[in-house]
Structure formats: structure tokens, C-alpha cells
Amino acid sequence: MIAIEAALSVFLLCGAGLVAQNLWTLISTPTGFDPNHVLAMRLTLSARQQADSRADPALHEYLEEIAAIPGVDSAATVTGPPLRSAGVGTADVVGVRDRTGALKKMIGVGETHRVSADYFRTLRIPLLSGRTFRDDDDLRHPYVAIVNQEFARRFGLGGDVLRKQFFGDAPVPITIVGMVGDVRTRGLQAAPVPEVYLSSLQIDGPNVYLIVRSTIPPGQLVKLVKAVIHSSSSDQAVFGISTMEELVADTLTEQRFDVFLIGTFALLAIAMAAAGMYSVVSCLVSQRTSEVAIRIALGASRGAIVRTILGTTTAWMVAGLACGLGLGLITRNIIRSLSRTTVDGSWWMYVSVVLFFLVVTLVAAYLPVRRAILLDPAIALRCE
Structure with a gap:
């Protein structure tokens, strides 16, 4: 389940990054004129x-x-x-x-x-x-x-x-x-x-x-x-009054909506993935309290404890990340056609997606992992 959540999150983040990069490209595109301090209005004789x-x-x-x-x-x-x-x-x-x-x-x-x-x-x-x-x-x-x-x-x-x-x-x-x-x-x-x-x-x-x-x-x-x-x-009829800056902004309305829509779904998906990561790691810590306590009592290092808890979960998370990234690359032409995007997506955009996803999941896993590392073996074994 956590792999599916990870794949969906990364896929939607790739789509959001693609349309956001397209919006930034359009904002940076020279219009050929200066729209500042210019008012436009329509006249009909x-x-x-x-x-x-x-x-x-x-x-x-x-x-x-x-x-x-x-x-x-x-x-x-x-x-x-x-x-x-x-x-x-x-x-x-x-x-x-x-x-x-x-x-x-x-x-x-x-x-x-x-x-x-x-x-x-x-x-x-x-x-x-x-x-x-x-x-x-x-x-x-x-x-x-x-x-x-x-x-x-x-x-x-x-x-x-x-x-x-x-x-x-x-x-x-x-x-x-x-x-x-x-x-x-x-x-x-x-x-x-x-x-x-x-x-x-x-x-x-x-x-x-x-x-x-x-x-x-x-x-x-x-x-x-x-x-x-x-x-x-x-x-004389005077209507359709607006500034040229507003006219320029109006041409980007659809692109801004695409960024908002896909970005919202992407954030919801990554929130679900983070919640899933937190729940899974917390559950593992609870289920393996005795094992962790014994390992700590026998002198296991903190790194070994972290690997014990996150080993399988991390593997599924990385697999989901890879699937989501691959799906995003494969379907980017479909995303471009649906969102009227003209850019292919740069390498740094995909790197940013991966880094953002990893940071969010690591933050989600931090509290339960920290709880396991700071576990007192005597208290834990007595409770068991």
C-alpha cells in the first residue's frame, strides 16, 4: 500500500512540476511590449x-x-x-x-x-x-x-x-x-x-x-x-476597460488553474504517503519493541536499529518512487496535451520532485524512529 501511495505521489508531483515549469516559462516569455501603466478600453463608433x-x-x-x-x-x-x-x-x-x-x-x-x-x-x-x-x-x-x-x-x-x-x-x-x-x-x-x-x-x-x-x-x-x-x-460607448497588465495576466488563467488543480492533488497524495509512512513505521516500532530493546541491550548501534526498522519499508518506498517517476516520464506527453503545456520538463524539475518526496517521507518517519532509538531496554522489556 505504501508503495502505491509513493508512486501516486511522485507521479502527481511530476505533473504539477511540469505545469508549474510551463507557467514560469510563459511568465518569463517576452511579450514584445511594455504593459505597465497602460489602460485599454473598447470603443464602438x-x-x-x-x-x-x-x-x-x-x-x-x-x-x-x-x-x-x-x-x-x-x-x-x-x-x-x-x-x-x-x-x-x-x-x-x-x-x-x-x-x-x-x-x-x-x-x-x-x-x-x-x-x-x-x-x-x-x-x-x-x-x-x-x-x-x-x-x-x-x-x-x-x-x-x-x-x-x-x-x-x-x-x-x-x-x-x-x-x-x-x-x-x-x-x-x-x-x-x-x-x-x-x-x-x-x-x-x-x-x-x-x-x-x-x-x-x-x-x-x-x-x-x-x-x-x-x-x-x-x-x-x-x-x-x-x-x-x-x-x-x-x-459614445466605452466598455471592456482593463489595464494591459490585467490582459497579460488573463492569458495565464488556464495555466494557473492547471498548477493549482494538479498541485492540490499532488499535495494531498504526498500527505497521504507521509501519513502512511508515519503509521507503518510507528506500527513496526510497536510490534518490534522487544527485538529493538534486546538489540540495544546487546550493544547495537543506532544505525543498525534504524536499518532494522526501516529496511523493508524503505525498499517499498523507493520502489514506489521509481515507479512514480517512470510513470511521470512515460506519460508526460499526455499531461502536456491535457494541460496545454509546451515544455518537456527539465532534469532539475524531476530531481526536485525526488528530493521533495524524500524529505517529506524522512520527516514523517523521524518521530517513530527517534522513539525507537531512545528506547530504554530495561523499561521496554519490563513492560513486555
Whole structure:
């Protein structure tokens, strides 16, 4: 029975260690932007605002007024914040002209986003080459775009992306004017995908997120931003308010739950194993009191007494530990698929599991073994 408890404990500890290591890996994964002191909220333009002849007119006015609030560093709009994978759409086929003028086509290119001029500054996404959007990147000028590093890598452009032209669903050429760092758009577990950023003054739409970087407390900032928006348009809907730090934390909700669930079962199992170890050793000490007393009277060392008590029990415990560890290694792919874990588990994680289990079981056996070692032979034999 104690071997089964040991095997189950080690197996569950391996699973808990695997998902915990995965959670730590995701927490340590660079997002590609700075979520600190950034507030995000969703806006939906009214029918009256959408009927305006200019692209994104109301939003542009909002940004100017919000940026003027004391304590606000910058403000921008985007079709969907990072980690939410909410762009204008996916670019299924994109053609890029190289230096020779030849057209390279790529199928299954990532996502397209509509952003305002200060978007990259607001989220502190690094500009690697070229420039960001300007206020004159509007419908009066040719279409321009900013791409990420993965876009350049996927097309084999390296760092030479400026002034390249590409074609999306429409035949209108779009000129690349800048390249920025990669951002985890589809979650921390997904690798960066090729992304295209378009100017919100050239491509309009009714649904956007407002991103504001500020040193003002979030609750106070929300009131100030709403006051600015409603002063211009009382029917403007503002909802889905959260900080970017909360959005990042929300992407790890499932992983945290997996760690809590499997970790709870693992702790319960090891508690049962520890209780079993304590009970078995206590029972052995009680059953073999006379034998232990005689051995002590004949001059047996403390080590010999410990081996007498723990010999068979330790063998079963080690056998259970080995079975549990082997089962954890064999079934780790199943655990990974059930918990959506992306890591295989490092050697130090499995070593930590073994050491933790051994420490717990040794602590559980300490009191009954100590009682046997300190046994007075005369008193014990008299009682018998």
C-alpha cells in the first residue's frame, strides 16, 4: 500500500512540476511590449460617426484631447490589443516585390492591424528601422504600412524592408515605411506571426481599442478619459476597460488553474504517503519493541536499529518512487496535451520532485524512529 501511495505521489508531483515549469516559462516569455501603466478600453463608433466622410475622424479627435490630459504620456488606437489576436483580419495571400521588381507571393501570412500614429510609442514596441506613422499618412497620400521582424524573416527580406511594396486582398500597392519588433499577438504560448500595421487614417472601422499610457491611477484615468469622450459625443460607448497588465495576466488563467488543480492533488497524495509512512513505521516500532530493546541491550548501534526498522519499508518506498517517476516520464506527453503545456520538463524539475518526496517521507518517519532509538531496554522489556 505504501508503495502505491509513493508512486501516486511522485507521479502527481511530476505533473504539477511540469505545469508549474510551463507557467514560469510563459511568465518569463517576452511579450514584445511594455504593459505597465497602460489602460485599454473598447470603443464602438455610433452610426453618425461612421457616416463621416473622413477615415477615423472622431477617434483622431479623441486622441488629441486625451493626450492633452495632465499625466497622460500618450494615447493610441488599435483594432485589438496584443495577446487578443483581434486585427483587421488575416492576410491570406501577400505579394512582395524585391529589389529586382519580381513579385514574391506568400500564402497564410499572419494578421493585419489598424493603428494610430502613437501606437508603438504607447506600448513601447521598439522601432528597428524606418519610421512610425505620421498624421499625414491619410487618404490624401499613398498607402503605407509597418511590418514586424517575422514578416521580414518569412519573406527572406532580412533588415532590408524599407520602401518595399506589397499587395494584399486589394490590388493597391502598400509601401513599407518601418519595421518594429515582434509582439506576442496570439498569446504567450504562440510564436510571433508575420504582422502588418496599417494607418488608421487610411483604413477606418467602427470597432477599436483605445490604449492610454499614464502615471494616473487607473480608476481616476477612466473617469478623465470618459469625460473627454462624452464631451465630444455623449452617445459614445466605452466598455471592456482593463489595464494591459490585467490582459497579460488573463492569458495565464488556464495555466494557473492547471498548477493549482494538479498541485492540490499532488499535495494531498504526498500527505497521504507521509501519513502512511508515519503509521507503518510507528506500527513496526510497536510490534518490534522487544527485538529493538534486546538489540540495544546487546550493544547495537543506532544505525543498525534504524536499518532494522526501516529496511523493508524503505525498499517499498523507493520502489514506489521509481515507479512514480517512470510513470511521470512515460506519460508526460499526455499531461502536456491535457494541460496545454509546451515544455518537456527539465532534469532539475524531476530531481526536485525526488528530493521533495524524500524529505517529506524522512520527516514523517523521524518521530517513530527517534522513539525507537531512545528506547530504554530495561523499561521496554519490563513492560513486555
